[in-house]
Amino acid sequence: MNDTALSREHRERRVLAVIEAARRLADARDPLGRDARRALPAATGLSEASIELSLSRHLETSVTPADLAKLVTRAGSAPRVHVVLSANVFTAVVRAVALAVAAAPSVVVRPSSREAVLAPLLLRALVEQGSDVRFELSENLAPAPGDHVHVYGRSETIATIEARCSPGVTVRGHGPGFGVVYVSGDALDERTTGDLGSVAERVSWDIVAFDQRGCLSPRVAFVEGPPAAAERFASSLADALERREKEVPRGALTDTERRERALYRQTVQAIGPCHDGTTSVVGVDLDPRAMLIPPTGRHVHVVRIADPGDMTRLLAPHRTAITCIGVSEPSSCVRSIAALAPGARILPLGDMQRPPLDGPVDQRGML
Numbered sequence: 001m002n003d004t005a006l007s008r009e010h011r012e013r014r015v016l017a018v019i020e021a022a023r024r025l026a027d028a029r030d031p032l033g034r035d036a037r038r039a040l041p042a043a044t045g046l047s048e049a050s051i052e053l054s055l056s057r058h059l060e061t062s063v064t065p066a067d068l069a070k071l072v073t074r075a076g077s078a079p080r081v082h083v084v085l086s087a088n089v090f091t092a093v094v095r096a097v098a099l100a101v102a103a104a105p106s107v108v109v110r111p112s113s114r115e116a117v118l119a120p121l122l123l124r125a126l127v128e129q130g131s132d133v134r135f136e137l138s139e140n141l142a143p144a145p146g147d148h149v150h151v152y153g154r155s156e157t158i159a160t161i162e163a164r165c166s167p168g169v170t171v172r173g174h175g176p177g178f179g180v181v182y183v184s185g186d187a188l189d190e191r192t193t194g195d196l197g198s199v200a201e202r203v204s205w206d207i208v209a210f211d212q213r214g215c216l217s218p219r220v221a222f223v224e225g226p227p228a229a230a231e232r233f234a235s236s237l238a239d240a241l242e243r244r245e246k247e248v249p250r251g252a253l254t255d256t257e258r259r260e261r262a263l264y265r266q267t268v269q270a271i272g273p274c275h276d277g278t279t280s281v282v283g284v285d286l287d288p289r290a291m292l293i294p295p296t297g298r299h300v301h302v303v304r305i306a307d308p309g310d311m312t313r314l315l316a317p318h319r320t321a322i323t324c325i326g327v328s329e330p331s332s333c334v335r336s337i338a339a340l341a342p343g344a345r346i347l348p349l350g351d352m353q354r355p356p357l358d359g360p361v362d363q364r365g366m367l
Contacts, residue, residue: 006077006104006105008072011072011075011101011102011103012068012069012072012102014101014102014133015063015068015071015072015098015101015102016063016068017101017126017129017131017132017133018094018097018098018101018122018126018133019060019061019062019063019094019098019357020129020131021122021125021126021129021131022059022060022061022094022122022125023061024125024129025055025059025094025118025121025122025125026055026056026059026061028052028055028056032121032124032125032128033055035121036051036055036117036118036121037051037052037055039117040090040115040117040118041251043087043090043114043115043116043117044087044090044114044115044251045211045251045252046210046211046251047248047249047250047251049247049248049249050208050209050210050211050248050249050250050251053208053209053248054090054091054209054210055091057209057354058091058209058210058353058354059091059094060091060094060095060098060357062357063356063357064356066358067356067357067358068357070358070359071098071099071102071357071358071359072102073359074099074358074359074360075099075100075102075103075359076103076148076172077103077104078103078104078146078147078148078170079104079105079106079146079147080104080105080106080107080108080143080144080146080147080148081099081100081101081103081104081106081107081108081147081148081149081150082107082108082109082110082141082143082147082148082149082150083096083097083100083107083108083109083110083135083149083150083152084110084141084149084150084151084152084153084157084161085109085110085111085112085115085119085152085153086112086152086153086154086157087112087113087114087115088153088210088213088214088215089210089213089214089215090115090117090118090210091118092152092214092361093109093111093118093119093122094118094122095357095360095361096109096150096152097109097119097122097135098357099150099359099360100135100150101133101135103148104148106136107134107135107136108135108136108137108138108141109135109136109137109138110137110138110139110140110141111137112153119137120137123135123137141161141164143165143166143169144166144168144169145166145167145168145169146168146169147169147170148169148170148171148172149161149165149169149170149171149172150172150174151171151172151173151174152174153174153175153176154175154176155173155175155176158171158173158174158175172360174215174360174361174362175215175362176215176321177215177216177321177322177323177362177364178215178216178217178218178219178220178293178321178322178323179206179215179216179217179218179219179322179323179324179325179326179347179352180218180219180220180221180222180315180322180324180325180326181203181206181218181220181221181222181325181326181327181349181352182222182224182308182311182325182326182327182337183199183221183222183223183224183233183328184224184328185224185225185229196232196233196236197236197240199233199236199328199349200233200236200237200239200240201240201350202348202349202350203218203221203237203240203300203326203349203350204237204240204241204243204244205244205350205353206218206326206349206350206351206352206353207241207244207280207298207300208241208244208248208250208298209353210353211250211251211296211297211298212296212297212298212299213296213297214353215323215361215362216323216324216345216347216352216353216355216361217296217352217353218300218326218352219293219294219296219299219300219301220291220293220294220300220301220302220303221233221237221300221301221302221303222303222305222310222311222314223302223303223304223305224305224306224307224308224311225304226304227286227304229304230284230286230302230303230304231273231284231286233302234273234275234282234283234284234302235275237275237282237300237302238275238277238280238282241277241279241280241282241298241300242277242278242280245277245278245279245280249279250279250280250297250298253297257295257296257297260295260297261281261295261297261299263295264281264283264292264294264295264299265281265283267283267292268281268283268284268285268292268294268301271283271285271292272284272285272286273286279297279298280298280299280300281294281298281299281300282299282300282302283299283300283301283302284301284302284304285301285302285303285304286304287304288303288304288305288310288314290314290317291303291314291315291317291318293318308336308337311337312336312337312340315337315340315341316340319340319341320341320364322340322341322344323343323344323345323361323362323363323364324344324345324346324347324352324355325337325338325341325344325345325346325347326347326348326349326352327346327347327348327349328348328349329348341364342364343362343363343364344363344364345363
């Protein structure tokens with residue numbers, strides 16, 4: 001079958017087959033779901049509770065008709081798509097394969113050497129459900145002219161693969177990035193302490209997912225208002241992260257992550273308040289001149305701003321790295337901030353790691 005035979009309806013059916021297969025992996029009672037839960041902790045370094053959270057809450061198992069239509073449009077078309085996966089967010093295999101099968105009748109997937117669990121299980125689910133949708137697993141990457149290569153991972157990986165591809169091969173890179181949180185002064189009014197706790201709770205769930213290694217993971221929180229508002233929010237967020245640690249323990253850090261954690265902690269202790277938790281660090285900058293980006297591993301930098309213009313100024317040097325902005329509710333000021341980072345998603349707090357299945361998670365350069 002060539003790509004011209006793939007009608008829009010056929011492409012949508014192929015995506016739905018992948019989503020149906022993913023439901024088996026999300027189900028802890030299903031044999032494939034049990035296999036995933038047994039193998040993934042060792043493969044990812046995440047705790048068992050974190051694996052459960054990821055599979056039950058963040059794995060894509062449904063799609064609206066409107067989002068499905070957007071995904072198929074954004075997938076493009078090619079005779080064959082090669083998918084190079086990253087290990088940082090293991091659930092990303094479902095969206096990556098859905099995009100690939102929507103674009104091409106032939107798909108080759110190269111799992112990460114660090115996490116080669118979920119892609120084979122997804123393929124098993126497709127085979128066992130009798131679907132005609134298939135993909136090939138391969139450690140090799142040999143695209144031909146006309147093929148597309150979807151690369152998820154570091155900028156260096158994308159550049160290396162692009163340099164090795166023959167002329168006529170289209171490389172679509174989805175590189176590193178991070179999310180930011182915007183908390184308006186109204187949300188943290190001293191008279192609404194319940195709202196403060198609710199905002200911090202929602203942000204904490206966005207942080208703990210995948211131990212903050214995903215490109216949507218929030219690493220900076222901008223708090224609009226007086227210094228006391230930022231301090232109250234940081235304290236509430238630190239408390240929420242301590243509760244999350246008891247419910248969803250953080251996995252192991254790499255040597256590099258441990259060094260970066262120590263350096264971040266030393267830096268923020270020199271510039272302002274620092275909440276040093278069991279596994280998290282919440283730093284506070286009440287008079288920011290530049291934006292400090294903390295490392296992954298449940299570390300958050302709370303930045304006090306007087307108005308959204310401060311946020312725009314601080315974000316400017318990092319505009320190409322911003323993948324999403326988490327907000328309590330959409331507003332005109334948030335939309336103006338988002339204009340600084342084209343393609344950044346605007347997502348509700350608590351759902352920053354659950355974007356609509358409407359195309360790649362990373363939409364930078366697409367819109």
